Amino acid sequence: MPALEKGNTPNTPPSYRDRQAFRLIEQAALWEGRITTNTLQDAFGCSRATASPIIQSYLDACPDNLIYCTKSRGYLPTEQFAPRYSTGTLEEYTQLRYPGVSEFPAYPMQMLQRRPDPTIVRPILKAIGNQERLDISYASFTSPEDGDRIISPHTIVNDGARWHVRAWCEKNQDFRDFVLSRIQEIHGTEGPAEKTASEDEGWNHMLTVTIEPDMRLTEAQQKLVALDYGMTLSESGTYVRHYEVRRALLIYTLQNLRLDRPRERGEAQQIMLTPECQHELASYLR
DSSP, rough: OOOOOOOTTTTTTHHHHHHHHHHHHHHHHHHHSOBBBHHHHHHOOOOHHHHHHHHHHHHOTTTTTTTEEEETTTTEEEEOOOOOOOOOHHHHHHHTTOOOOOOOOOOOOOOOOOOOOOHHHHHHHHHHHHEEEEEEEEESSOOOSSEEEEEEEEEEEEEEEEEEEEEETTTTTEEEEEEEEGGGEEEEEEESSOOGGGGGGHHHOOOEEEEEETTTSOOOHHHHHHTTTOOEEOOSSSEEEEEEEEEEGGHHHHHHTTTEEEEESSSHHHEEEEHHHHHHGGGOOO
């Protein structure tokens, strides 16, 4: 990637490259709780001599967003932090931190997603990175009142409708999914993680979900559904598509594909699991 420019004068609008750096600065500060020159160096492959003026340019543009912390050796978000060059969403953060971000006009459909609280997500991400246990207050349908749990988190997951953290739960002695919006408070860390992702059988066990057009549809409709879902023609002459999913995420995959419950009409159902797949997955859906 081309090197970043070495900042701008206070009255000069930031360049395109600097705006991308500012976007990263805001996302890292908001979701990781800290931004340093190393963050920019790692992300853009630039030198410290280039990264430092970029951060200073951001401070000139948004003086109330960051404050330097000598203990952390980095800039932390202030209480009045307000994103100016980014949306400040967790969706953008996850896209920005991984390959595949595209800059093109798009209209995001407004979904009724729960938006996680950065003050809750930050310590979770830190605990994941440091493999630490967390003491949390969590509300669930079985325990609507806040209940204290000790968890060892290893991955955050978006199921298409809401965000979860996959973690070992000491109360249930099992790996569970905790909805981020239901975590009421994080009391602090409790030492090294009791269990890690490598010990999560449900996470590491991969399953194959195979779909085909609903047999109640006409041949023309089945071809259209096959096109919609990127299916290919199998040796048996039917259209199919295979999905590799983690066992722990199987139910979310089926919900997103509208396969969690049968629909009365083929036009509403559109796709279904192949008979062989239904048989293979039966034991995991009880």
